[in-house]
Amino acid sequence: MQETSSDRLLCPTCGTSLAENASRCVVCGTVLQTAKGRNPPRTRAQITLSLPLALALIAIFALLSAGLTYGATALLGDNQEAIPSLTPTFTATQSLTPEPTATETIASSPTPLPTLAYVIVAGDTCLGIAVSFDVSVQSIRLMNPGLICEALTVGNTIFLPQPTPTPSPEPTATLPPEEATLAACETITYTVEANDTLGGIASNYNVSMRSIMDFNGMTSETVLLGQVLIIPLCERLPTPGPSPTATSPPPHPAPNLLLPQDGAPFTLAHDTVTLQWASVGELRENEVYRVIVEDITEGSGTVKLEAYVSDTKYIVPTSMRPTEPVPHIMRWWVQVVRQVGTTVEGKPSYRSAGAISIKRDFTWSGAVPGATATP
Numbered sequence: 409m410q411e412t413s414s415d416r417l418l419c420p421t422c423g424t425s426l427a428e429n430a431s432r433c434v435v436c437g438t439v440l441q442t443a444k445g446r447n448p449p450r451t452r453a454q455i456t457l458s459l460p461l462a463l464a465l466i467a468i469f470a471l472l473s474a475g476l477t478y479g480a481t482a483l484l485g486d487n488q489e490a491i492p493s494l495t496p497t498f499t500a501t502q503s504l505t506p507e508p509t510a511t512e513t514i515a516s517s518p519t520p521l522p523t524l525a526y527v528i529v530a531g532d533t534c535l536g537i538a539v540s541f542d543v544s545v546q547s548i549r550l551m552n553p554g555l556i557c558e559a560l561t562v563g564n565t566i567f568l569p570q571p572t573p574t575p576s577p578e579p580t581a582t583l584p585p586e587e588a589t590l591a592a593c594e595t596i597t598y599t600v601e602a603n604d605t606l607g608g609i610a611s612n613y614n615v616s617m618r619s620i621m622d623f624n625g626m627t628s629e630t631v632l633l634g635q636v637l638i639i640p641l642c643e644r645l646p647t648p649g650p651s652p653t654a655t656s657p658p659p660h661p662a663p664n665l666l667l668p669q670d671g672a673p674f675t676l677a678h679d680t681v682t683l684q685w686a687s688v689g690e691l692r693e694n695e696v697y698r699v700i701v702e703d704i705t706e707g708s709g710t711v712k713l714e715a716y717v718s719d720t721k722y723i724v725p726t727s728m729r730p731t732e733p734v735p736h737i738m739r740w741w742v743q744v745v746r747q748v749g750t751t752v753e754g755k756p757s758y759r760s761a762g763a764i765s766i767k768r769d770f771t772w773s774g775a776v777p778g779a780t781a782t783p
Contacts, residue, residue, distance in 0.1 A: 419440070526541075533635065543570075557624075599637075600631045606631050616643070623638055657692070663744070667684040679729070680726060695744055695746045698743050699716075699740065704738070706730075738772050745761050
């Protein structure tokens with residue numbers, strides 16, 4: 409007998425489907441086993457756990473796993489070095505980079521530079537400002553309509569163009585006239601003083617007034633006190649004339665006398681007397697100290713010594729020592745002088761170049777007071 413389901417039977421002879429409790433096949437008459445003799449179907453065992461119990465078992469399993477892992481690590485960590493894990497290295501895929509294509513460089517055009525504001529100070533001239541800022545006088549006039557170069561007002565603000573960088577021109581045999589004049593002409597500067605006139609300045613330097621006016625961008629012969637003029641020495645007149653007189657340098661201060669002290673006595677035992685004073689600074693090539701020693705006691709004013717030295721000391725010779733036993737008062741002082749030429753005798757001619765020092769005295773006797781001749 410075969411089973412097809414839990415409530416149907418099959419006849420083992422003819423295969424007819426029969427009821428579960430049938431004892432005989434209704435088709436072929438085969439006697440079937442009774443329901444009591446059959447074994448009941450087997451069913452699988454099912455275990456049912458509550459949710460809290462399942463979570464507890466999972467937690468216990470996790471703790472056991474962690475403990476076992478920690479223990480194994482502690483036991484093996486002292487004897488074995490950590491095995492580095494292999495990290496896969498990614499190799500960058502090379503890509504073909506196209507070669508740069510040569511492009512034509514376009515020259516940039518120069519950007520116009522902003523103008524400069526300049527405040528006029530005493531002694532300024534258009535030419536001097538133009539030379540200082542490397543621009544032309546004409547460009548200054550164009551940027552400042554109504555500007556009068558020969559009568560600049562101190563404190564006024566004018567505008568100046570900035571020099572535009574230009575490529576160096578090819579060398580040529582000749583320069584532009586204005587540049588050639590500035591480069592080749594020897595010039596000096598002169599500051600206008602009180603009572604100066606353009607004609608007097610031109611005559612002093614043997615240069616025509618027109619040359620000075622053209623060189624300084626002047627439109628009239630008027631000069632102002634403190635105005636700085638550029639004198640073009642290269643345009644001196646061909647006729648012989650007096651050499652230009654250079655502006656005198658500032659005077660030196662009065663020398664400070666050091667030795668001997670005022671009123672110091674000297675006797676027959678002193679063959680010479682050394683005078684010393686402090687330096688007034690570096691002397692120029694044509695400057696010296698003038699030392700004057702005068703015998704005041706003599707009274708006539710003829711016993712007087714005048715010497716010129718470049719050092720800061722002078723030794724009074726024995727010839728100035730009096731021959732009398734009475735002490736003579738010797739007065740001395742020092743002054744810086746400057747050689748300006750020569751006399752008709754061919755000796756140097758000097759002019760004062762500084763203040764005179766204070767005057768000091770010392771006494772000098774030619775014999776011991778009270779001494780008598782031995783018979």
